[in-house]
Amino acid sequence: MINITLPDNSVKQFEPGVSALDIAKSISEGLARNVLAAKVNGEVWDATRPINEDVNLQLLTWNDKEGKATMWHSSAHLMAEAIESLYPGAKFGIGPDIENGFYYDIDLGDRVISDSDFKKIEDKMREFAKSKQKFCRKDISKQDALKYFEEKGDEYKLELIQDLEDGQITFYESGEFTDLCRGPHVVDTSIIKAIKILSVAGAYWRGDENRKQLTRVYGITFPKKKELDEYLERLEEAKKRDHRKLGKELELFTFSQKVGQGLPLWLPKGAALRERLETFLKKVQKTAGYQQVISPHIGNVELYKTSGHYQKYGEDSFRPITTPVEGEEYFLKPMNCPHHCEMYNHKPHSYKDLPIRLAEFGTVYRYEQSGELHGLTRVRSFTQDDAHIFCTPDQIKDEFKGVIDIIMYIFKALNFNEFITQISLRDPENPEKYIGSDENWKKAEDAIKEVAEEKGLDAIIEYGEAAFYGPKMDFMVKDALGRKWQLGTIQVDYNLPERFKLTYIGADNEKHRPVMIHRAPFGSMERFVAVLIEHCAGNFPLWLTPDQAIILPISEKYQNYAEKVLNLLDNSDIRAAIDDRSEKTGRKIRDAELKKIPFMLVVGEKEAAEGTVSVRRHGQGDLGTYSIDDFANMINSEINKMLEK
C-alpha cells in the first residue's frame, strides 16, 4: 500500500498504480467528473497516470490555475485534430495554453484560415469533444519519435525533437491526432463543452523574424457554456474601457491620416488633463531637488555619433534633416539623454554639486514599425517625463530611493494599486556583453535590490534583461485587455558618461566619471494617459478630470444664478461649466452622466433663493443640497486627501 497525503494533510492508503482519478472517485463521483489533472509532489500530472509511491496529492479542477491550463492545453490538441481533419497535410509547430485560452501554430501550406472558417473548426472540435476521446500518454524513443514525424513530413516537430533528450520524450494520442507533448492532459475530451475560436494571426516559427511565418489560431474553451458567455461578455466590457474609444468619446485626443500615423493630436480637454499631470509632477520634482531644463527637438548628427545611437539605430530612424550646408545633418531627437549630457558638460563640476538632476518633458520621435502603432500606447511622437541624474556610484542607492518615492506617490494619487515591478540585471553567464566595471555593476545591482526590499516592492528579478549600459527597474501596468505596458523606468547608465566624457572633480582633486540615471515615472505622457484612461474607465481622479462639475439650471430663469455659482466655484479653483441648453433636467443629467462629469449641480428656484446647489454625483445619484462653500470644501478636501504624501 502507498500513502497519499491530501492538501488538508489527511493521509489515505491505496494500492500502488492507483491514479488521481481513482482517488477522486473514492472521495466522490462528482469530484471525479470535475478533475482535470493532479499535482503530484508539486508536479502536474495526468489524472489517469499511475502513482506508485507515497506522494502529496492535490486534485486539480477548473478552479485551479493548473487545472485550467491543462484543459486549455488539451483543447489546443483538440483544435489541432480538428484542423488536421479539415486541412489534411497541415504541419504543426507548438500549441500551448496561455493566460486566457490557447493557440496552435500551424503551417497550412498555400491555404489560409480566416474568421469565416472559425465556425467549421469549432463544429469539428465539438464533434470530436463529444466522442469522448481519451488522451493517452506514451513514452517513445527519440529514434521512433523522429521516424513518426519524418513519415508525417512535419519538419517543425522534427526540429523540436532534435533538441530533446532521448528517454524524456512522450507522445499524446487523442482520437486521430498524435502530438509530441510532455503533457499533462485531461482524461478525455468530453469535459470540453464550450468552444470558441477567437482569432488568427501570423507568428514567426520560434519567434524568429527570419524564419517562416506560421498561422497562429487562438481559442478558448470552458466546461460550461455559461462560463464562455460570461468570458465573452467580460471581453466586451473591457473593450468599452479601451482608451482609443474613450479618448474619442471624451474628446481627449485624435489622430489624422494627413498629419501622419502614430502622431497624436491632443485636443483641448486632453491637453489640459496632460498639463495638470505635468504640473503635478513638476511640483513633486521641484521638492525632490530636480531642475527643469529645455532642449530642442533636433540635434546634429555628431551628437548621435557621440552617443552611439547613430551607429546602432540610424537606419531605422526618421531620415536625417539636411540643410543648405553641404553634408550638414540633423536628426529628430529619439531621446533626451544626449542633450542633457551636453548640458552637464557646459561647465566643470565638483563632487559637491552632485547629484545634479535635470528634468524635461521632452518630446521625442521614433520611427516605430507601422504594425506596432497602437492608440496612445505606441506612437511615433511622444513626450517623456524624462530626467537624468548625474551622481557618484555611491549615490545610486539614495537616488533610486528618491525616484521610487516619486513613482509610488504618483501611483497612489492616481489609484494605481496593481502594478508589476521588474528589476533587470546582467546575464551572469555573459558579463562581457556589458559596458562598465564589474565593481560598479555589482554596486548598482545590489543597490537596486536593496532599495526594492527596503521599499517593500515585490519585484521580479530578471537576469540578462539589463541594457548593455546598465541595470534597471521598470514598473508595468496592465491595460483593459490584460496587455502589459511599461510605464515608469529607472535605468543606470555607465555608457553615456563615458562617451560624453562627463567628469567631476572629487575630494581628491582628481577627475572622476559620474554615473547617469535615466528615469521617467510616467514613462511617456501618451502611454501613461492611455493606461490611466483604461484603468479608471474614463472616470478620472477628481483632481485630474477635465470638468469637475457641471451646473444644470432648471430653466433659463436661473441662468444668472448658474453664472454666479460658476464664478464662486472658479474662486475655489473648481473647474465647472454650465449646461444652458433649453433641455429638461433629465436630459442634462443623462448627458452629464455619459460625459462622466463627477458632479452635477442642479439649480432652480429653491437653490437660487437659498444660495445653494443640489448635488448629484456621477454614478451615485442625488447627494442632497449643499451651500456652495460646503460643496467647494467637499471637493477640495477630497482632492487634498488623494494628493497626500
Place this chain on the structure above:
RNA sequence: GCCGAUGUAGCUCAGUUGGUAGAGCAGCUGAUUUGUAAUCAGCCGGUCGGCGGUUCGAGUCCGUUCAUCGGCUCCA
C-alpha cells in the same frame, strides 16, 4: 515590416444576387421653460478611405495603395 480582418455622414451602424445611398444620435433652426438618465418638429450633412480596372452601369466584383483593429517581430 509580416499574417488575418475592417474601412459608408462628426459618432454608431443598415445597404438583398452590380441599377449612381439610408437610419438613430450629434449639429443647425424653431417651438417648449422644463426638478435628477433622452420634449417635439423641420433642416443641414456622404466624389461609400485613395487610385486604377471590369461593366451600358460599381458602395457592391477585381487589382493596388493608405489607414485602423487582432496578433507576430521590434521597442534606444
